[in-house]
Amino acid sequence: MSFINYHVEADYVPRRADIAGPGAICQTREQAEALARQWREDWRNSCYDRGQALGVENVRIIERRYG
Numbered sequence: 001m002s003f004i005n006y007h008v009e010a011d012y013v014p015r016r017a018d019i020a021g022p023g024a025i026c027q028t029r030e031q032a033e034a035l036a037r038q039w040r041e042d043w044r045n046s047c048y049d050r051g052q053a054l055g056v057e058n059v060r061i062i063e064r065r066y067g
């Protein structure tokens with residue numbers, strides 16, 4: 001039996017070597033697209049690290065087939 005997962009990944013801005021960018025796994029393409037759109041629109045307003053706002057760039061959806 002085979003299945004597909006959609007990995008949503010991004011890079012933080014400003015880029016930092018000590019933390020990886022955010023990532024999530026979705027079961028449907030629609031879920032992945034909705035999450036990617038949400039990250040692009042409002043991540044900069046909701047994520048803070050030591051008082052410095054972090055944004056994301058290069059939001060991408062990677063389709064992975066298994067089986």
